[in-house]
Amino acid sequence: MKAADLPQQRPAHAKLLILDADGAIAHAPRAAFANLLRAGDLVVANDASTLPASLHGTHVTSGAPIEVRLAGRRSLAAEDVRRFAAVIFGAGDFRTRTEERPLPPALLPGDRLALGPLSAIVEETLGHPRLAALRFDGNAKTVWAGLARHGKPIQYAHVREPLRLWDVWTPIAGAPAAFEPPSAGFAIDWSVLREIRARGAEFATLTHAAGISSTGDAALDRRLPFDEPYRIPPATAAAVERARARGGRVIAIGTTVVRALEHAASSRGRVRAGAGLATQRIGPETRLRVVDAILSGTHEAGTSHYELLRAFTDDAALERVSAALEADGYRTHEFGDSMFIERRGGQRDETRWWSRSFFDWARSSQHRLMSA
Amino acid sequence: MRYKQVIDSSALLSGLRVAVTGGTSGLGLALVRRLHAAGARVAFVARDADRVRRVAAGHGGIYGIVGDVANKDDIHPIALQIAGELGGLDVLVNNASDLGPVPLALLGDTECEDLERALATNVLGPFRLTKTLLGALASSAREGRGAIVLNISSDAAVNAYPRWGAYGASKAALAHMSRIWDAELAAEGIRFLAADPGDMDTPMHAAAVPDADPASLKRPETAADELIGLICETLAERMRTAPSSPAAVRQGGAA
Numbered sequence: 190m191k192a193a194d195l196p197q198q199r200p201a202h203a204k205l206l207i208l209d210a211d212g213a214i215a216h217a218p219r220a221a222f223a224n225l226l227r228a229g230d231l232v233v234a235n236d237a238s239t240l241p242a243s244l245h246g247t248h249v250t251s252g253a254p255i256e257v258r259l260a261g262r263r264s265l266a267a268e269d270v271r272r273f274a275a276v277i278f279g280a281g282d283f284r285t286r287t288e289e290r291p292l293p294p295a296l297l298p299g300d301r302l303a304l305g306p307l308s309a310i311v312e313e314t315l316g317h318p319r320l321a322a323l324r325f326d327g328n329a330k331t332v333w334a335g336l337a338r339h340g341k342p343i344q345y346a347h348v349r350e351p352l353r354l355w356d357v358w359t360p361i362a363g364a365p366a367a368f369e370p371p372s373a374g375f376a377i378d379w380s381v382l383r384e385i386r387a388r389g390a391e392f393a394t395l396t397h398a399a400g401i402s403s404t405g406d407a408a409l410d411r412r413l414p415f416d417e418p419y420r421i422p423p424a425t426a427a428a429v430e431r432a433r434a435r436g437g438r439v440i441a442i443g444t445t446v447v448r449a450l451e452h453a454a455s456s457r458g459r460v461r462a463g464a465g466l467a468t469q470r471i472g473p474e475t476r477l478r479v480v481d482a483i484l485s486g487t488h489e490a491g492t493s494h495y496e497l498l499r500a501f502t503d504d505a506a507l508e509r510v511s512a513a514l515e516a517d518g519y520r521t522h523e524f525g526d527s528m529f530i531e532r533r534g535g536q537r538d539e540t541r542w543w544s545r546s547f548f549d550w551a552r553s554s555q556h557r558l559m560s561a
Numbered sequence: 562m563r564y565k566q567v568i569d570s571s572a573l574l575s576g577l578r579v580a581v582t583g584g585t586s587g588l589g590l591a592l593v594r595r596l597h598a599a600g601a602r603v604a605f606v607a608r609d610a611d612r613v614r615r616v617a618a619g620h621g622g623i624y625g626i627v628g629d630v631a632n633k634d635d636i637h638p639i640a641l642q643i644a645g646e647l648g649g650l651d652v653l654v655n656n657a658s659d660l661g662p663v664p665l666a667l668l669g670d671t672e673c674e675d676l677e678r679a680l681a682t683n684v685l686g687p688f689r690l691t692k693t694l695l696g697a698l699a700s701s702a703r704e705g706r707g708a709i710v711l712n713i714s715s716d717a718a719v720n721a722y723p724r725w726g727a728y729g730a731s732k733a734a735l736a737h738m739s740r741i742w743d744a745e746l747a748a749e750g751i752r753f754l755a756a757d758p759g760d761m762d763t764p765m766h767a768a769a770v771p772d773a774d775p776a777s778l779k780r781p782e783t784a785a786d787e788l789i790g791l792i793c794e795t796l797a798e799r800m801r802t803a804p805s806s807p808a809a810v811r812q813g814g815a816a
Contacts, residue, residue, distance in 0.1 A: 236696055236697075236699075236700045238640075238641070238696065238697075241641070266648070267645060267646055267647065267648035270645070329646070330624065330646070333641070333642045333646050334642060336641070336645075337638035337639075337642050338638065353637070354637035354641065355637055355693075358693070358696075359696070360695070360696065361696040361699060362696040362697075363644060363649055363650075363696040363698075363699070363700040363701075364644050364645070364648055364649045364697060364700070365641050365644055379695075379745070379746075379749075382748075382749065383748065386748060393703065394700055394703060422700075422703065422704045423704075424703055425703075
């Protein structure tokens with residue numbers, strides 16, 4: 190697929206591929222998304238705004254230039270912004286594809302990083318030369334002010350212009366929590382919210398720290414998605430309960446919403462309100478307990494986003510989807526076209542949860558396998 | 562004022578996440594101090610870093626943010642810090658204002674640049690900041706917490722006072738925009754208010770009317786208390802329509 194290279198959240202020509210519960214494919218303008226809704230449905234979106242998570246600076250010990258991309262955090266608490274997991278690149282900027290970016294200088298615990306007005310220390314390395322746990326100096330106030338002044342949103346080599354925060358904040362963006370934009374939400378503006386209501390559907394949000402979508406490093410990308418903290422408001426858990434009770438569909442706007450709702454789901458499909466840390470991977474073995482359909486970007490086979498779609502439908506259907514996307518000139522990545530995929534009727538019964546916590550990684554340097 | 566007797570303002574204001582622009586002098590400063598004293602968590606915005614530091618110093622629960630709402634490039638950094646430090650937002654007070662030409666001038670004598678600056682501070686700035694924080698406010702509304710935008714207006718927005726053209730026209734635009742925002746976002750649960758605090762003994766009033774007798778003017782603390790009362794009334798009214806909201810639970814259904 191062709192990459193969407195203009196930072197336009199809602200281009201008039203944006204397309205939507207629809208794969209329904211019977212495996213049939215249809216096409217629509219994405220602006221007509223609300224027409225897919227039925228009375229009683231619940232639409233759930235991620236209201237995280239996007240952090241300016243890219244920080245250029247220097248590895249003080251060696252004097253070498255680096256780019257730090259904040260990539261993980263243990264909680265969404267406003268004060269808990271001193272410690273992050275980060276992906277670190279050597280010299281250069283986003284105009285070089287991440288695949289070709291040099292490694293940073295060898296990082297050791299105790300190394301200092303100077304990042305504009307911010308300074309940080311490497312607490313530990315996390316099993317890969319590009320991945321480290323950092324601690325910023327100062328307090329939460331210092332970090333928020335420093336990020337606001339010096340941070341830039343994570344940039345993409347396939348987008349021509351440098352992205353500003355206004356390019357990556359969705360219309361409904363609230364508390365800053367995401368490392369890259371929850372870009373499925375680009376489709377939802379204030380006018381669409383009205384249409385959702387007009388169709389007799391409900392709208393709710395959760396906050397999920399959408400992580401880095403790719404690092405350009407195959408070994409690191411295999412560890413994606415990292416652990417992601419989330420928060421589900423009681424009102425949203427109650428809305429899920431209501432939708433299920435009346436037989437409405439729960440429609441997730443984006444993969445992060447699926448990850449949070451399914452992580453907080455009980456075996457009976459009840460969603461626990463409150464804070465959590467999503468550690469699982471969602472793939473073909475996952476039995477979805479809550480989410481009935483997803484509005485998502487167009488994803489290519491092999492990515493963690495594509496793996497998640499395999500929980501919704503079978504591989505044969507996804508192969509037909511991929512062929513249709515290619516044939517119809519759909520565009521991919523953050524600012525690209527969209528897909529609406531309904532879950533095939535409950536044929537899955539096996540549940541397996543993988544947990545790959547990078548905070549645990551340093552301790553065990555092994556995958557943990559948990560069964561839920 | 563119907564609910565005045567039954568509103569427990571401390572229950573409504575405790576933990577409320579409020580942002581105030583223009584928070585280092587006059588009405589804004591009084592709002593920051595009064596809201597903080599009432600238990601709210603208050604972020605404020607102002608241009609001068611030293612004054613921001615002085616106002617915030619020694620107060621846990623007051624978050625000073627340096628920025629200029631008239632500057633487009635400052636808006637997202639300001640919004641990031643507001644929503645980041647408060648973990649969301651329940652009430653936004655667009656208070657920072659620009660008089661236009663000082664001394665005040667007839668419209669025919671007003672420099673275009675002075676009008677542009679007044680519009681940038683009093684209309685475009687509040688529009689941009691509100692738009693950027695709309696998601697945070699709507700989330701607050703969905704959780705039954707609040708969601709109010711209070712735009713500080715003026716009687717000059719309604720009456721044609723000679724020499725108040727730049728200020729009056731910009732405030733009229735802000736007040737009208739408030740009404741349209743309110744109509745459009747009622748379904749999302751966000752309320753928009755435009756309120757005239759009256760003539761106050763503030764640096765801005767002194768710049769506009771240097772020879773006014775301060776004794777004849779309202780103290781900004783008094784105006785702040787009235788506006789906080791308005792916020793509380795609006796929150797209480799919202800609780801009546803959304804009885805399961807956390808604020809309603811705290812309040813014990815008093816309204």
